[in-house]
Amino acid sequence: MSAGQGRLYVIGLGPGDAGYLTHDVEAALAEAGDIIGYAPYVARVPEREGQTRLTSDNRVELDRAREALSRATAGRIVAVVSGGDPGVFAMAAAVFEAVDNGDPAWRELDIRVLPGISAMQAAAARLGAPIGQDFCAISISDNLKPWTTIANRLECAARGDFVIALYNPASRSRPRGIRDAFAILRGVLSPSTIVVFAKSIGRPEERIIASNLAEADLSLVDMSTLVIIGAQGTRLIERGAATPYVYSLRKSS
Amino acid sequence: MSAGQGRLYVIGLGPGDAGYLTHDVEAALAEAGDIIGYAPYVARVPEREGQTRLTSDNRVELDRAREALSRATAGRIVAVVSGGDPGVFAMAAAVFEAVDNGDPAWRELDIRVLPGISAMQAAAARLGAPIGQDFCAISISDNLKPWTTIANRLECAARGDFVIALYNPASRSRPRGIRDAFAILRGVLSPSTIVVFAKSIGRPEERIIASNLAEADLSLVDMSTLVIIGAQGTRLIERGAATPYVYSLRKSS
Known part of the structure; x- marks a missing residue:
């Protein structure tokens, strides 16, 4: 069976602002007849006449993938959209x-x-450059x-x-995860290790909180937060009232 | 002292093909009066009348950074360009x-x-999705x-x-680095661990070689190669004569 003229794009929309979009992504969104994804990501794609939009809940990635593969096999040009990069904890x-586990035609x-x-x-x-x-x-x-x-990976990363x-860092199924993670990190790393909470990056409510491993206020961590833990060579540059810069030395000992 | 109207962009051009460029990067390149970087990256920026181009060797990152900061402090709109992401082993x-170590005016x-x-x-x-x-x-x-x-990081990453x-993986100063790295990885990981050499990605001569930790031919690794070592959950999907897909299971035990 031929897959006809169908095609499946697996697309990363970046972290929110349209300035992060690449040329290739924009061209694929303009070409696709079907846009499939978690509703908040699909909502970011500009609507176009004749385009079908299929939204689903965040927990049903495999069902969504199969639907996209079936449509592409039937000859549709399909785009599965993720925030950020589709290859990093997302749909790819x-x-x-x-x-791997489905219709052999999908491999072609x-x-x-x-x-x-x-x-x-x-x-x-x-x-800056953490x-x-x-x-x-x-x-x-x-x-x-x-x-x-997870605990083993945290320990190995710290060592x-x-x-x-x-x-x-704040999954609904394990709200204590960030506290348990910090307990592991505090067992290995210096209390002065730089810690940053980057919240809602690329969105109007964006906020950056720089602290350290001993003093970081974990109650500030929510689902929109990316947590960055520095290494020994990570440095903070104070800038008065402005948000400090954080970077990591290229040289390490 | 005021920094005037100067501005410093630190820009990622992606891996080669112009399709990877973001909107924000393209707008900044169009705005910048001075383009500064390692010659092969500067060569990728479309020439524009009135724009100054300053190229330098790959080993002088700090000198290049200081030159860019000085020009921006003097009121120029400057773009320092890197391949890939400037934050990942590049100019940021x-x-x-x-x-951090220079003129206090640079902080402003x-x-x-x-x-x-x-x-x-x-x-x-x-x-695919490794x-x-x-x-x-x-x-x-x-x-x-x-x-x-480096040896400690490789061992921790494997564990x-x-x-x-x-x-x-093939720096001029340590051509044996990749052999020493594989010796460390082979001490921890299974011989069947998936290994991929991704060569010249995004360029016409792009080539992908999939193998495993026991059989990978390290003589194929050069300066244009990114080496990816799979985890226990990394899988290879054979596709006949076509390049196999490589992905990592989201679920792990």
């Missing part, structure tokens, strides 16, 4: 998991992943993995002196 | 290191970091850090079951 992994489809600016990059850019040395990204939501796996970006 | 860290400058699609994201998108779970990025060039630091992206 669900799409390929569906391909024209699937194109178009990267977007991730929340981590946008937050880093606002701060991920300017070796870094890692960890999702501390335990929807998809046991807490023991490796990585700059750490924590995604999903 | 050098700029803020210069601010209007500095705007504009993220770009990193080599890691572009490679991941071409492959960084769809917790991941880290490590530069194995020892220009700026001792090998013991944490992260997907690992290796930057600068």
Whole structure:
């Protein structure tokens, strides 16, 4: 069976503001007949006559991926949209998991992943250059993995002196996750380690809170927050009343 | 002293193809009077009448950052350009290191970091979704850090079951780096761990080589290569003669 002229784009819309969109993403959104995704992301795509929009809840990634693959196999030009980068804790992994376990025809489809600016990059850019040395990204939501796996990764990241970006620090299923994560980090890292909460980056209510591992107020962490934990070489540049810059030394000892 | 109307953009051009450029980056390039950077990156910026272009060698990041800060302080609109994302092993860290140690007036400058699609994201998108779970990025060039630091990070990343992206796997100063790195990884990870060499991503000569930790041919690694080491949950989808897909399970045990 041929997949006809169908195509599946897996698209990253970046962190909110349209200035983050790439040319390739914009061209694909203009071409796609079907836009599929979690409702707040689909709402960011400019409406176009003749375009079908399918929204779903955030917890049904695999169903959404299968629907998109079926439509593309039937000859539609489909775009699955994510905020940030689709490859970073977003829809791309669900799409390929569906391909791996689904209709063999899906392997022959024209699937194109178009990267977007991730929340981590946008937050880093606002701060200065915190991920300017070796870094890692960890999702501390335990929807998809046991807490023991998360705890081991946090401990290894701290022992490796990585700059750490924590995604999903306030998941509904584990509101205590950020407190447990900080307890692990405090067991390894210095109390003066720089900690930044980057909230709603790229949106009008954007806010940056710089602190340290000992004093960070975890009650400020919500679902819109990306948490960045500095490494030994991470530095803060005070600027009076303005938000301080945060960067990491390129040289380390 | 006032910084006048000057401004410093620190810009990411993405991995090569113009399709990766964001709107914000394009607007800043059109506005800037001075374009400063490593020659191959400056060459990617479309020439515009009245625009000054300053190119330099890749090893002089701090000098380049100071020149850019001085010009912006004197009232120029300056853009420092990097390939990929300026915040990921590129110019942003050098700029803020210069601010931290330089003229106090530089702290009052209007500095705007504009993220770009990193080599890691572009490679991941071409492959499928290899960084769809917790991941880290490590530069194995020892220009700026001792090998013991790199070795510890590799070991911690492997013990944490992260997907690992290796930057600068063939630095001139340490051509054996990739062999030493693989020796460390082989001491911790299964021989069947998926390994991908993503070469010249976003350029016409782009090439992807999928293998595993035991069999990967390290003589294929050069300065244009990004190396991705899978985690336990990383999977390969065979597609006959076509390049296989590589993705990481969102769920892990």
